[in-house]
Amino acid sequence: MKRIALLLWLSLVLPLAAASDAHREYDAMETYEPHVRGDQSLSGSYKHWAHPGKLDWRLAGNPEENWKLNWKFMDPPFNASVHGGHFALDRGEQLFRELNAKARFARCLGAGKAGLKGLRARYPQYRADLKRIAGLEEVIEYCAAREGRVLQNGSYDNSAVSLYVASQSNGMPMRVDVGKGVMRDAFERGRKLFHTRAGKLHLACSSCHTHKVGLQLRGSVITTPYGDAVHYPVYRTRYFLQSLHLRFAECNLDTRTQPLVPGSRAYTDLEVFMTALSNGYPVTVPSERD
Amino acid sequence: MRSISILAGLAVALVLPVWAQGLPRDAAVNAAAPNKTLEPRVVTNSGRLEWLPHAHNLTPWPTLSHEDRRPAPKPRKARLAGPLDGDAGRGRDIAVRPDKGYCIVCHQIPGEEWPGTVGLDLRGFKQRQYADAAVYQQIFDARVNNAQTVMPPFGTNNILSEQEIRDLVVFLQSLE
Structure with a gap:
């Protein structure tokens, strides 16, 4: 009897051991500074977009060179046009007021005495009630459910509320501390994922966005991962309103990789990594991208 | 117990x-x-x-999920047997089509606008005088030559069929 139990136990452990050694491939594992200035040693384009109020309009108008602005010319204050992001912002404000009728929703999101001011700049963060690190959109879904409303992570209304909450931190520098504990672990996992080859085309994020920045993929120029997370959720002119996790899903689909659902652990770790690479750069919404 | x-x-x-x-x-x-x-x-x-x-089933290949224990296909040596027997016209079609090789995303090909600059400029490819087998291997699975390559393993991952890779080799070797 004991022998059978042992055999069964082995039949469990052996494949598991084999599985954890499954062959995966990685790009050369680069190091990144958890601050937007880290781009100085990656693409060097930082000097062109470091100050959102002082972009060089000559670069913006030149399709050969506008990548050096990291597409910040599509953000306010440079981009003063009204677009779908503004409608989403209005919708988000209205939804927020309904959800916060009893003043519980904002508290659930983590608002203190300063209200929503600065809240966006501190996400993703560890949530003791969820017992894990969560992005703002995951927490909006959770807190809305407590008010009896369904706002699925990635849905228009969820992103609209996220956009409104972010707008209350506009101009404030992102500051996600990944220096210690579970946040540092998440940053490291995110960094590893960024270098992990996946999908049918066998590409990692870093295959292009670390090692090929400034080169062309057909009509597009590859940009830096630094300073990118601050304008999400973003209004995509061809895709409506898009959260960062839905952007990850789109990146996966573009490289023929099976996407994950918003709020998955892997996407959240990538969000921690990407957001830390925006530390020090001001939250900028509503923004649009092609 | x-x-x-x-x-x-x-x-x-x-x-x-x-x-x-x-x-x-x-x-x-x-x-x-x-x-x-x-x-x-x-x-x-x-x-x-x-x-x-989605238009394609992408589930056979590994994802970014922490739970995904499935391996990525290892680099594979390809053997080019028999005559090439490819078609340059079909090769060009495969090189520009997004649902096929879509080589122009990274490479410059004569006569095509908006080329990529990530990969080798393919204009005048014939003058490089690569052996057919070497070109076939590079498309089939470039990792055999360079473990850090960003070129997808078109043969190993079944992105293109053997015949389609043969067509591409004939097309490339025709570029004066």
């Missing part, structure tokens, strides 16, 4: 095969659909996210 551990072991052993080879639980899939893979669709003024069938 012993019977409990046996039962538990049996239960796990029965479940394991599905789990070990299977898709991670956080993959966006509909297991009952022909293509399995789903893509998100954002519906304006709605609290629900819609998922639509």
Whole structure:
């Protein structure tokens, strides 16, 4: 009897051991500074977009060179046009007021005495009630459910509320501390994922966005991962309103990789990594991208 | 106590095969659909996210999920047997089509606008005088030559068929 139990136990452990050694491939594992200035040693384009109020309009108008602005010319204050992001912002404000009728929703999101001011700049963060690190959109879904409303992570209304909450931190520098504990672990996992080859085309994020920045993929120029997370959720002119996790899903689909659902652990770790690479750069919404 | 551990072991052993080879639980899939893979669709003024069938089944290849224990295909040496027997016209078609090789994303090809600059400029390729077998291997699985290459393994990952790679080789070797 004991022998059978042992055999069964082995039949469990052996494949598991084999599985954890499954062959995966990685790009050369680069190091990144958890601050937007880290781009100085990656693409060097930082000097062109470091100050959102002082972009060089000559670069913006030149399709050969506008990548050096990291597409910040599509953000306010440079981009003063009204677009779908503004409608989403209005919708988000209205939804927020309904959800916060009893003043519980904002508290659930983590608002203190300063209200929503600065809240966006501190996400993703560890949530003791969820017992894990969560992005703002995951927490909006959770807190809305407590008010009896369904706002699925990635849905228009969820992103609209996220956009409104972010707008209350506009101009404030992102500051996600990944220096210690579970946040540092998440940053490291995110960094590893960024270098992990996946999908049918066998590409990692870093295959292009670390090692090929400034080169062309057909009509597009590859940009830096630094300073990118601050304008999400973003209004995509061809895709409506898009959260960062839905952007990850789109990146996966573009490289023929099976996407994950918003709020998955892997996407959240990538969000921690990407957001830390925006530390020090001001939250900028509503923004649009092609 | 012993019977409990046996039962538990049996239960796990029965479940394991599905789990070990299977898709991670956080993959966006509909297991009952022909293509399995789903893509998100954002519906304006709605609290629900819609998922639509994606045009391709992407589930056979490893994802970024932490739960994904499936291996990536290892680099594979290809053997080019017999005469090339490819068609340069078909090769060009494969090189520009997004659903085929889509080589122009990274490479410059004569006569095509908006070339990529990530890969080798393919203009005048014939003058480089590469052996057919070497070109075939590079397209089939470039990792054999360079472990850090960003060029997808078109043969190993079944992105292109053997015949399609032969067509590409003939097309490339025709570029004066």
